[in-house]
Amino acid sequence: MNRLYYLILLLLTLIPLKVHSWNDKIINYRHDEYNAGFQNWMIKQHHQGWIYFANNEGLLEFDGVFWDLHEIPNTMVRSLFIEQDTIYVGGSSEFGFFIPNEIGSLTYHTLTNQTKDWSGEVWNIVSIDSYIYFITDGYVHKFNPRSLTVQTSRFDFKIDCSTVYQNKLYLGTIGGVYQVDLMDLKAHLVAGSNSLGEEKISALIADGDRLIVVTQYKGLFTLKDNKLIPHATINTYLANKYPLFSASKNKNILAVGTVNSGICLFDEQNPKLFKNYDSYTGLNNNTVLSTFFDQDGNLWLGMDKGISYIELDSPIQPMFSTISPIGTGYCSKMYNGNLYLGTNQGLYLYNNGKPTLVNGAEGQIWSINEIGKELLIAGDNGITILNAKNKESYHISKRGVWEVKAIRTNPNYLLYATYSGICALKRVNGKWVYSHVVEGCGDSTAGFIEDINPQTFWYVNSHKQIERITLDDDFRRVIDRKVYQMSDTIVDKFKTLQYIDNRLIACSNYGILEYSRVTDSFHPSEQLESILDGKREYRYLYVDTLKNIWYVTHKELKFLEYKEGHYAKRPINLGMSYQLINGYQNVELIHPQSALIAVENGFIKAEIDHLDKVAQPIKAFIHSIVVEKENELVYYRNKETSYNLQLSYQQNTIAVNYGALAIKDYGNILYSFRLENDDKEWCKPISITKKEYTNLKEGTYTFEVAVVDEQGNHLSNTASVTFTIAPPWFRSIWAYIGYFILLVGLFYLVYQRITLSKRLELINQRKKHQAITKLKDQRIIELQNENLKNKVEYQSQELSGQMLHVISKNETLEKVRDEALKLSKAIDEKTQPNTLKQHIVRLIAMINHNLGGDDNFEAFQSNFDLVHRDFFRILDLKHPTLSRNDKVLCAYLYMNLISKEIAPLMNISVRGVEVNRYRLRKKLGLEREENLTEYLQSLIQENSLNNPSTEEK
Known part of the structure; x- marks a missing residue:
């Protein structure tokens, strides 16, 4: 078997392997x-699409825009393993899992504390029948997510690799492949x-x-029916050449990572198809x-240094993954089955994945045109002409040539x-x-063209004005010229003018212009703009032989297929x-x-049939929300979209980070967003992936974002997150309740x-009133006492006067009685008339004396002054001459x-009183209209005002 194996390897070394000349897109x-x-x-991928890496410094996360560690x-x-939203990780004497916390950010929970007496590196994590297995150099830890318990088993051999095959755990060691009994965690070769x-x-x-089975030096084997079968064709290239370290498979593509030669890719359906990417062809x-x-x-x-991404089976493939050895590409042409490339270095023939500089065609190449059966290459150093039929080439040394064009009316001339x-x-x-x-x-x-x-x-x-010229029949001079003025419209001078269906069009900064022969002027080509990107800047437009339109707008190349x-x-x-x-x-x-x-880096090939892969739907997401002032993370992407984020008023200045999971997208991704309750409309398309809001008012907001095209048409889902800014404490519901309570x-x-x-006030008024009343009462009492006193004195004096008067009257009456007795006795004695008359005269005189005596007046005056406030004293002071x-x-x-x-009191007649009143008015000096009684009363009042103490006496 070994002889046959090595014989096959020897034979296969003679079979040439096809090397792909076009590379896959690589991002480092x-x-x-x-x-x-x-x-x-x-490396693993979350079901939402983002990628996780087991990195030297932790769990590394990438969503196409943001990296998070x-x-x-x-x-x-x-090592790592993802199951739903739980990410299991293992490392140096440590293993556990990450789960999203209340804001969506990943939080680590260790499981190492449930084990003891083990050490080493956790190289792999797998799941079998709802159990998680952490595989280290010499241990297998079985974790039950339901009971959160760990069972550990130690092995006597070193475990180099592991995998799950047919729902069983297999371990790769130097001694062979072991299968693990999942019940008792025992291994069997x-x-x-x-x-x-x-x-x-x-x-x-x-x-x-x-x-x-991927070995370090002997290549790849298949273990089936207890037999190891080598991958003969693949091993021809790999065996004893590259130390193999890692491998994975997707459909029929097998990727094998090496220690010193990058990545090797094989198609198992066609083992001769081989690709190798290393640091020379584009890897880190x-x-x-x-x-x-x-x-x-x-x-x-x-990688040992960094991360690389290879977009396999891409419809767009660069010629060079690294710096272009042929310089910047400017033009190309397929001629006689060969591909010619014009660059800033010269003309290259590209054959079997290798560019070769064409002798005599060095320097800047601007254009390549096939005219007749010949290829005319124009450049900075002149014109090079290739003739495949005659297998010859020659050069016309004329400096600074843009391009060569045929003339329809005269094939013997070129301009x-x-x-x-x-x-x-000629x-x-x-x-x-x-x-x-x-x-x-x-x-x-x-960019000149023939009309x-x-x-x-x-x-x-x-x-940058469009100009039309007419030449004479010999093409020797300009016989007519017209320049078309178009205000601020700007057109590029190189390859701007094109014919589409016999219509002359031009690209400009204000859209696509079309020439009208009726009006002899340029006007907007609304029909063409409507099927492209509308009225906007166009820098380039090319219609290929299949009527597909290639154009450049906003510096991006776009393709519109005609089918x-x-x-x-x-x-x-x-x-x-x-x-x-x-x-x-x-x-x-x-x-x-x-x-x-x-x-700029040479050339890129686009496979037209597969360009629709570029337009695959992409997913927009909201990565995180950060409070700017404290740089505090309050929302992370892993949180469900229905989550309503609650923020305090002090957290009303935020930054929203958003993006799109579109690693393979070729265009510049544009976003449009709005903040409901703050923005009325979606914003204009932008490429920025961060939006800041400052000093938001209290309320509930919903931030929405989507991937859009230049016109604002949505190209993805709408990602959203709702958050509520609480009012400041002085405007909160509790504050208003407090205000209400405080107000009440x-x-x-x-x-x-x-x-x-x-x-x-009532008490004071009452007290004051009481005091005043008391003072008044005291005054009244004093006045009453004084009045009583005066009355008592008056009555005492009056009584004394009356008593004196009575005594005086009694004495007078006694004298009158004595005189009357004497008169009676004299009458009885028949005294002489003269004597009787004397007695009678004496009696009358005595009576008269008592009727008008001064003593009675003095008593009357004294008592009257006592009662009427010194009336007579004041009257004497004012009028001392009165009788x-x-x-x-x-x-x-x-x-x-x-x-x-008054008349009876004075013992005179009423007439006598009137006469006395008249005389008194004269003595007092009163005028006719003055009232005598009021005058007398005013004397006492005037005396009281001038001498207030008089009343108090």
């Missing part, structure tokens, strides 16, 4: 781009697997009903630690555009030779915004289903204060007595 990510460790040991303290991650001797098994791949370095095919069949490589005008070639003896310069055309004429009218040509002059008599509904964006040469874009159909695109309390306090104030009768009359008038009441 350096460790300073993803900000983690150099080495990446294992989830660290495990003091542990490098060697698989029969036939020990025939490799001491060869190290680098990887085990479960593939349907077979197990692929040559050591591939891990390989992984994602959901789209593209290959991820965990070529130069940096300073148009010149002519065929002489079967070859083209220089003829003459066209007079009257001294401007640069790049449908004979002798007429169009080009864009150095002022079955009509154009597709939507163009396909091929991107390349940083690869196309501005002003010198070029697309050439080299095959009915292949186009060559000139780019304030009203209550104010009410109490007002009530208390009123009460106090006693005048004073008595004044007293009666002061008491407001009338004449009838």
